[in-house]
Amino acid sequence: MSALPWYEDVSPGRGTLPPRAWYARSDASALSLNGDWAFRLSPTADTEDESFAAPDFDASGWGTVAVPGHWVLRGKEYGGPAYTNVRYPFPVDPPRVPTENPTGDHLRRFDLPADWPAGGGAVLRLDGVESCARVWLNGTELGEFKGSRLAHEFTVGHLLGARDNVLALRVHQWSSGSYLEDQDQWWLPGVFRDVTLLHRPAGSPGDFFTHAPYDHVTGHGTLRVECDVPGRVTVPELGLDLATGESVTVPVEPWSAEVPRLYEGELTAGGERVPLRIGFRTVAVENGVMTVNGRRVLFRGVNRHEFHPQHGRALDLATMRQDVVLMKRHNINAVRTSHYPPHPAFLDLCDTYGLWVIDEGDLETHGFEDLAWQGNPVDDPRWTPALLDRAARLVERDKNHPSVVMWSLGNECGTGAGLTAMARWIRDRDPSRLLHYEGDRSCADTDVYSRMYPPHAEVDEIGRRADEGPERRRELPFVLCEYAHAMGNGPGGLADYQRLFETYERCQGGFVWEWIDHGLVHPVHGYGYGGDFGEELHDGNFVCDGLLFPDRTPSPGLLEYKKVVEPVRIADGGPGTILVTNGHDVADLARLAFTWSFLADGETLATGPLDVPAVAAGASTRVALPVPPSHPAGAETVWTVRAVLAEDTAWASAGHEVAWGQIPVSGPATAPRSVTAAAAHPVRPMRPVHEAGRITLGPGVFDARSGALLSLGSLPVAGGARLDVWRAPTDNDEGAPWQPEERHGPLWRGLGLHRMRHRIDEITWSDDELTVRTRVAPAASDLGIRTTYRWSADGSSLRLGVEVVPEGDWRVPLPRLGVRLGLPAALDRAVWYGAGPGEAYPDTRAAARLGRWEAAVDTLGTPYLRPQENGARIDTRWVELTSRTDGVRVRGDRAFSFTARRWTTEQLDAAAHATDLVPGDTLWLHLDHAQHGIGSQSCGPGVLPAYRLDAAPASFSFTFGPAGG
Template sequence: MLPEFSPHVSDLAPGRGALRPARSWLHSDAKSLSLNGSWRFRLSATASAAEDFAADGFDDNAWDSIPVPAHWVLEGDGAYGRPIYTNIQFPFPIDPPYVPDENPTGDYRRTFDVPADWSDAERVVLRFDGVESLFRVWVNGTEIGGASGSRLAHEFDVTSAVRPGENVVAVRVHQWSAASYVEDQDQWWLPGIFRDVTLTARPAGGMEDVWLRTGFDDGRGRVEAEVTASATAFPVTLRIPELGVEQVWATPDDVAPVDIAEVEPWSAESPRLYDATVSTAAETVTLRVGFRTVEIRGDQFLVNGRRVVFHGVNRHETHPERGRVFDEEHAREDLALMKRFNVNAIRTSHYPPHPRLLDLADELGFWVILECDLETHGFGKVDWIGNPSDDPAWREAYLDRIERTVERDKNHPSIVIWSLGNEAGTGSNLAAMSAWVHTRDAERPVHYEGDYTGEYTDIYSRMYASVLETEQIGTDGSRAPLLNCTPSQGARQRTRPFLLCEYAHAMGNGPGAFDQYEALVRQHPRLHGGFVWEWRDHGILTTTPDGTPYYAYGGDFGEVVHDGNFVMDGMVLSDDVPTPSLHEFKAVVAPVHFAFDGDKVAITNLRHTTDTSDLRFHWRVEHDGLAVASGELEVPFVAAGDSGRVSLPSVAVSPDAETWLTIDAVLATGTAWAPEGHVVATTQLDRSVRRPVPGGRGRFAWQPGDGTLTLGVAEFVGGSLVRLGERAVAGPRLELFRAPTDNDKGAWGEVDESDASVSGVSNAELWYRDGLDRLTSRRVSVEQSADALRTVDKVSAADSALSVLVESVWSRAADGEVELRVEIQPSHGWETVWPRIGVRFDLPDGTAPVDGAEWFGLGPLESYPDSVRAARTGRFSATIGDLSVDYARPQETGHRSELRRLDLTSGNAEVLRIEALPDTHGRRPGFTLSRHTPQEIARAGHPYELPESTTSRLFVDAAQHGLGSRACGPDVWPEFALRPEARTIRLRITAPE
């Protein structure tokens, strides 16, 4: 008789009843039956509904049907509740282990047939791979048991409950339970049976578990087998056909390591796998074996004796329509996309993924930090009072979670580090988890960021450390204090490998400074790279009442407690489109580095394992963005970690155009993740003839005037531009405001966390305070000559004495062109950074809207001062829609830097041609073309909230503020921060006839 099950689902025990010990997720030929499919379903508002539904003869005809696996809040078009998003906050009172009586509870039922040939099974096991958050199971009216641990596998022995022929399984799932307090993991709360349900007939003489541990040393391999089986199951045979291995162990005592004279190692770059089987007379288990050795030597993390650099991402399981339900095709493409963008590592934040994902990681090649299903972040809001991590009453639950994590996935060569969890404070239960892992798997190191002093983990890990702090961690002999460490503890942490388990928070437009972190990793061997937060946005595809689709974030489903769009913080948008930040990441961490020296180029192979034999090096020469020559460099194969120097091709330098040499390292043949010719790394060299920097102002005989005149293609009335050629145009007007990015709105930290004066105040708040979004102007003067017009405007905001003086000089140029020079001079007293320094032109649609651009400058994607490595100099074109990124919350987007020439188009017709001239310092402006003003964009919470527009807006910016990662990380580095300063913009404009 099972004990009374708490109606308040407050039990701390991780499982009860006929729950089996944790074991590997194995590919076995044992008979099995998938119970995925259509189940009968009923939702109750509380956890205490009658349990008669589990009875064998219960009539469920009045119930709904629901698919399994699925989350019930994503089914039924809202009939079963709605998703809830929180980052840190608990969506219920903090009163552990209790949860509210209002506790959505789903009851599931389905029938299944047990085949007649299962009668000889030694045991019948019912397996659940993922149920959120706590569930109970009945078979044919008999309660079998219950368990918690939403992203963990649970198996129940149902041998005595099943019968030949038709059977009934019933499951009750509670959305909230005591376990919810340790699953506060910065994602949607999505209840239900969301992973596979399987029934298996375990054969007499089969194997309960198999673990093939491997090692690699100087070309030799070793397999250490752990076979969990009764003595009567022996003999057991290990076969690795490709290596000629056929080892028979007659008894359990005979099981011993198998040494292999010659094997190819497994690595993330060369994921060499060998098919292996472990067999008894009754069962065969199939595995894929990769040979590699993991070790920490001093402050170095090594695989197969070589230092590993993690160019990683944090990956939640998320799908815009299915939530955390696994979609293998989608997951495979996700990982292939990572490979194409030079991602080599995955941290499974903050729980074990579907086990098939790890098969894909083994196959495609990733270094994996496998994280336990654990986070208690919400307790941080109450100073960690009541945190389960240091409460002995929760010890069993913590140990069960790490045991189920390690045991399920221990056979995967891709897993090189175990992680205890995330943001769960610290305490004795975490230390106990670490001790268990060290005992069970002595090879793989243990990671947990919250162990700041290194009391029970093997790797020093931090999240969102600034560039300066990261440098201090990596520098030998540094005595700079480390977070929460005494000097002696800090000294000890500097003797260990360091990684950034989270950095470069990729929320919205950003982050900046990838290249600064990467430079430190290359400079300081102790620094082993990091994992960008995070891989993709978690948007849920939904529609407005009028049917407009959009990707929902926190608050869009009416949640009382939520964290808004903080769940939209990935380098891939919810619709699978890579953001510019992912392109920037790819460029910065490229595994091949180029360094030019005269007529030579040094090519450095930064890979861990493989040489460059899989690459070809293509070059091309362009004059003002037009190709004039191309070819292939003859590059000898460069071993991992080595460099080679080759001669550059002879380049014909144009006296009248910019000359650029581009080199691309491309795949010589296709792979499982990219086609032949895929660009792995690229670089450019400017071979242009140096030209003199333009001089100062022109000289004109100014006279007062009414400002009504025509200069080339420009027509003015009352000193204001009204037309360029046949196109109505208004401007230029000063623009200092940009629609705040998520990082602009963030107030997380300063660059070095030393400036307390702005702590907790975002840049966006300061911009609104200073009125940058509501500037007004006063015309100071209008002067003109026969060939020029000069206006001076004073621009300021209401309730502010701060101002900016803007002098605009239009002058006639040759062949109908007109030249514009804008001098921008701020008054004294501006204290904050500015988002931009530029001007705006408004181009009403008329009969033919401006809907595209062709340009010569940096592209093809947007770029900002601290995110420009992915940009290259060339000629590009795009529609006005493609020039911006559809971030889930509209914000600043679309800036292209280093503009030389811009052709605005309507359809296929050129409307205006603008040449951007450098200022006296050689600096060129950038441009943005949009259908909206920054103010309109800033007011919209979703793309569908942007107003209909009848005007295209052209922004020409002398400078833009950097991006940073202050939504959850450090602010823009000073080098890329835009301080109020005088700037000049020079343009030459013509309109085709």
């Protein structure tokens, strides 16, 4: 057999320079080669010869492609994106790849700027190419490389001319490197990061390493800059001027994610001046706890893939900055760069704005798990040079960033000698940071014990150090590198995890999976997911599992996470006081201002500032509240206390809310059990009137044969206001096939809860009540729910009391328990008193605060990329739905949940994309006594017992009246 072509060889490549530190700028000249390139796509790797690399090649008949960019996002004629989570989208036969190997030839002609220096050399830098590239300049082959999310450089100064230079790249979609890059994301070939020509003045540094440890006992930092050529380092603010390799210790302020103190310096060597951004900090494990500068760190983190809905992984600086700013505004303090090194400019932003970073290697071989890890490259010595190359390119590029506190070998690639070799190399090169890899349960190669999606009970066990396992593992800090799968509606259970992190010193937080939905712009669906682009093999909407929607709009999950991880806790401190706890790792509360407001039945009666001292990190204080203002007797009253930025910051303006708490003063008056008792002056109950097949009871008209409500005052009613137990299953209801727990979505559907039948057993009426007795049950089952509706009325209001008694052996929880009715679509405005302003469910309710809220009905829903249950407003006392001319108010005897939307649950359940949902002429109102929790079972644990809606006898009631009542 002939030798394998270079793109199938297991070596990392040839011709590239050794990896080195990245820096954003220097005074040396640089020329960006980004822009429109000539482009030709071939169906196989050898369709075309190499003549296109010749300087005189005529590419006038070619198309163009944007660099940075992905050719598969240009249209069907260029192929299409493909999404798989675990499975390789080609036959697994390492290191071989298919003959059908789309290949993009790229050409860029350029002139040197008129002021390009005559002396010195030059380097061509490519920051990211998927999956591999062969490179020519002016007809001379420079070499080739693999490692898509890694930087590669070539020496080119001797080949450059002043004018008409020709840079040629041949990029193959598949290579041996693809076996090392099986990350859960879209497969997107192309030159997706910057291409830059860098002038290298004589004697300029090839590489440098800034060491800046901090001694938290003395308050001193020690600076030493290693450089491969002699040079000098200056830091004017510290009065420093020293030679490279020399150490100096001085008093400094340390760097942290909360106080990202950077000192601006400069490295001068040969003919180049390189700006330095120095952050002094020391990472350590002390008594089994990870510390930075002597303080325990609690990660409030996210996993971040690089993604843009139009440009894939080709992100510009503005988008990267938008991500960082959104993270800071939502109390996120840490990022795991899943599952590869990010664009290096992102780490500059993390240094500047302040985020802890786990910097992860470009390595994942997850597809071998389904093959029992047979042939896994990380346990095959032939691949070890490629693995070590990836480790070196990770560390060398990013080693000068103070934000990076851990190196991660990679993700989901089993175990093997190759990983051990990587760990050994990284520890040798940079012992100042911790080493992470979740797949090593022995922790032989790591400095932290890391897990994905452990249930809460297991986290509790690990926190108590009661878990079994190697002794070394029990002595390490514990992090959840992935948890709380943010797919669709959810994740649930965040607050329960956070309580564990704040209880156990060893449990140092986690990283939600993940930051953003990977929905690509689609001509029909708005945003597409797996399968929408004609993929042969795909994993559906599993790629849409982020806290942001594709356009970077925060989801309800992100708002929930912001509240759950808020670094200041505001709680009831006893009569007339609040307890303020500073949960920051480092910062005191001097940068925050506090305000109070006093609410009565949801209305704000008074507000004012609150004097809170600059509480140190980890400490608490009690603060007296003012005397409550006068308020109506019997009103439900509550204090709301907010912590906001006192001054502008780089990521938010003064007044931005960081944390809040609500402290009840007096609860709501007990709701009346009858309409008569509800009136300010008792009114004689209305008597049901039976006439012409209708029963009239106050403002309600019913069908005499079925007992269904037909109208409410002037409003026609569809659907009869009858019991409803079904919801369009969420991604977390559906669960993941590999989950050991029961998956409720499939169980519900298998039981038939989506097609319940309603049998009328009895309709009776008396002087003051209409009673309808029914049995609600699915076909082919002996399970059922005995349901009694009791209707009563006064002159303007209609009351519905519902009693349910389950029959049979119900072994699964109910999705929801309430009533559904259809109202005219003209009702387009909602006002409610309860929790808001956004959606909330039993285990996703931390961010919902009590108040009076108002919204357009069409904004109440949440546009998850795969439609599913959404939009519930929890703890509602009353809600009004109005049009310009009409309206209805619904009040509950107890707090309830309401949902209003212009399509039925059945239509929502059947939709695959938001574009499938077409508003109808009915507004469907759900009034829920209870809903089942959400959980995180799309990849994590299911609903905790406290949030299950088990079938059990229940009673609840609603009163319908005119708007404004």
